[in-house]
Amino acid sequence: MEPVITRFAPSPTGYLHIGGARTGLFNWLFARHFGGKFILRIEDTDQVRSTEASIKAILDAMEWLSLEWDEGPYYQTKRLEVYKEYLKKLLDTGHAYYCDCTPDELEARRKEALAAGRKPKYDGRCRERGLGPGPNRVIRFRCPATGTTVLNDLIKGPIFFENSEMDDLILERSDGLPTYNFAVVVDDLTMNITHVIRGDDHVNNTPRQILIYQALGAPLPHFGHVPMILGQDKARLSKRHGATSVMEYKEMGYLPDALINYLVRLGWAHGDQEIFSREELIAYFGLNNVGKSPSVFNPEKLLWLNAHYIKESKPDALVPLLDPFFEKLGYPRKPAEYVAKAVETLQPRARTLEEMAQGMKFYLVDEVEYDxxxxxxxxxxxxxxxxxxxxxxxxxxxxxxxxxxxxxxxxxxxxxxxxxxxxxxxxxxxxxxxxxxxxxxxxxxxxxxxxxxxxxxxxxxxxxxxx
The missing domain is CATH 1.10.10.350 (Arc Repressor Mutant, subunit A)
Structure with missing residues (x-):
C-alpha cells in the first residue's frame, strides 16, 4: 500500500471552528492509523480576508488539541512560483487560455442567459481568441464540453457530474493570484497527498479539481467528503447554537481530550463505544465507519464527556489548567499540592474547569462571604x-x-x-x-x-x- 499522506488546509479568515477541527482530526487520525504523514497547509490567497491573527488562532487551536503535524505549515502565498509553473503546463497543452472579459460584460451575459432560460455559466467567448498575457486578464480552464466526471467518494460512494454543466473556471485572477480550485490541486499534487478528507460542502468543487488533475496527467488522490455538522434545530451549525470556535471551549474550561472524543463521534462510530483514548482512536479510525448523514451537535453530550474527563484526570494535572481561571476570578495563589487536594474533592461534581474554579473559592480566599x-x-x-x-x-x-x-x-x-x-x-x-x-x-x-x-x-x- 502507498504511504498515506493527508492534509488539513484551513483558510485564515477567522478562528478554527468546530467543523474545521473535526476535518483536521479525521485527517490526523487517518494518517496516524496508517503510520502515514499529516501535513498542515494555510490557504491564504484571499489577501483581503486572511489575517495573521487568524493564522495564530488556527495554530493555537491545533496545538491545544495536540493535533501535531509532520510537515508545514505551508503557506500558499509563498508558493506562487509553483502555481505559475503548473499554469504554464496547462497553457502549453491547450487546457487553459487567457480571457479579457470584464466583470460588467460577464454580468450582462449572465443576466441574458438567465432571461433565456440557459445556465448562467461562462459562454467561452475567449476560448479560441488566442489571447496572451495582458492587463486585467485572467487565465481560465478549458473544461471538456461533453462527457461525465466521476467522483468515487470514499464516504458517499460514486457521484456523477456532467461536464456540460461546468464552466471554464478561472485558474488565475487578474491580480496574479491563483484561485482555490487550482491552487488546491497543485498543492495536493506537489505534496503527494494520497487522501483528501474534507467537508461535503466541497463536493461540487471536486469534479473541477478532478478535471485539472486529468489535464495535468496526474494521478488522482482518494477523496472522502464528510457530512456537515448541524445544530439541534437541524440548521447548519452557527454561533446561535452556542460556541463554534475551538478556543472558546478552552476558555469555558473544556479539556482538549474531551473535545477530541466528542468531535470524532460526530459522524464516526466504533460499535457502541462512546469514550476513547487517543490510542484507541488511532487504532480504530477508518472512513468506512463515517456516516453519510449530517451529525447533530449536542452541547449537553459534550458537557457530559467533559465531566467524565475531568473526573478521570489526575488532580495534579488539572492544577496548571486551573490557573487562568483562578487569575480571572482574582483568587490568591496557593501551593500546588494544596490545590491538587482541593481539586480531588471537586472532580466528581465539576463539569468544566470554570465550574471547578468557581467551586474552589472557599478553599482559596482568606475570608468567605455567606450566602x-x-x-x-x-x-x-x-x-x-x-x-x-x-x-x-x-x-x-x-x-x-x-x-x-x-x-x-x-x-x-x-x-x-x-x-x-x-x-x-x-x-x-x-x-x-x-x-x-x-x-x-x-x-x-x-x-x-x-x-x-x-x-x-x-x-x-x-x-x-x-x-
Missing part, C-alpha cells in the same frame, strides 16, 4: 451551643484528619447533645464555605486545615452572637 439565604437559615442562635462546644475540642486536636474530625463531631453532636449530625453539619458547612453545597464536610475540613477551620468557626459564632 444571605444560607446564613439566615443555618447560622442561627440555636447553633451557638454546638459551635461553642466544637471549637475547643478542635483546638485541642493534635491530628487534624477526616477520621478524628468525624469522631469528634459524632461525640459532641450525637452523643452529648442528642442531635442528628446533619443538624449541625450544614451550619458548619455554611460557616466554612459560605454556601450550602460543597464536597464532603470532613474532607473539606481536613484540606482547609486546623487554623483556617477554627478561624471560620469563630467568625460564624460571632455572627450568631450578634443576632
Amino acid at each position: 444571605a439565604a444560607a446564613a439566615k437559615k443555618f447560622l442561627t442562635p440555636t447553633m451557638r451551643e454546638a459551635f461553642g462546644r466544637l471549637i475547643p475540642v478542635l483546638e485541642e486536636m493534635d491530628v487534624f484528619n477526616e477520621e478524628n474530625l468525624e469522631k469528634a463531631f459524632h461525640q459532641i453532636v450525637v452523643t452529648e447533645m442528642g442531635l442528628k449530625l446533619g443538624k449541625v453539619a450544614q451550619p458548619v458547612r455554611v460557616a466554612l464555605t459560605g454556601v450550602t453545597v460543597s464536597p464532603g464536610l470532613f474532607e473539606i475540613i481536613g484540606i482547609l486545615g486546623k487554623e483556617t477551620v477554627l478561624k471560620r468557626l469563630r467568625k460564624a459564632l460571632e455572627y450568631m452572637n450578634a443576632q
